[in-house]
Amino acid sequence: MITVIIAEDHQALIDGMKSFLKNERDIQIIGHANDGFSLIENARKLKPKVIITDIRMPKCDGILATKTIKAELPDTKIIAFSMFDHDDAISQMKEAGASGYIMKNSSLQTVLDAIRAVSQGYSYFVNEAENEYEVSKNELFFSSREKEILQLIAEGKSSQEIAEILFIEKSTVDSHRKNMSKKIKTIGKNDLTKFALERKYDYL
Structure with missing residues (x-):
């Protein structure tokens, strides 16, 4: 706590x-x-x-x-x-x-x-x-929820699928994706997915 x-x-x-x-x-x-x-x-x-x-x-x-x-x-x-x-x-x-x-x-x-x-x-x-x-620090900061979402993005899950798995609203997933994109300063639409794939095993 x-x-x-x-x-x-x-x-x-x-x-x-x-x-x-x-x-x-x-x-x-x-x-x-x-x-x-x-x-x-x-x-x-x-x-x-x-x-x-x-x-x-x-x-x-x-x-x-x-x-x-x-x-x-x-x-x-x-x-x-x-x-x-x-x-x-x-x-x-x-x-x-x-x-x-x-x-x-x-x-x-x-x-x-x-x-x-x-x-x-x-x-x-x-x-x-x-x-x-x-x-x-040595790496970017992500909350525990963001790490969960990143892992699921790396597994190819859509925002709707992630919402269902985590029992949250799709709009909440979209908001987290937007915040994470800002943190890693993405430009292209698929940059967050690429980042998640590169860091796939970092947050297990």
Whole structure:
């Protein structure tokens, strides 16, 4: 289970993320904070696997909070959450120990991908200017569901067949395919199938 604390001074954003993430079986929101000091206190008490924190918060900003938490809880992964795509802010959060940086106008799916990525040891930094993201490690990050779908694509299954096998909607399969295509930066219609075939045995 990926335990998460969200730190944000706008309660509506916290409520929106909590509502979106509550149905994810591998993620549990165990706390939230509206300022940096409360975040540090909650992190010490609850020891989450992942923290999503705003950079600009009352009492103590996200950069100082990240430094403090990483010094005490080095295994906790921290994702910066900001309205601003400033290289200086990103570099400061990296130096403080953050594993990711996402924009407040990012999709909730991006938030979900970032949580899963950093929990597995990846870094996840969104670039608003290019509307792209960078996932850093030795290989691309795919969620467990995406790995299942990739394997079935490699076996020649259609989206409808995959949906029936996994007991999900075909539209959900199509959405996953679209997200995976973005991750591997495909161009042609059959590029994802080619990629799946090349990686057929990687996700068994």
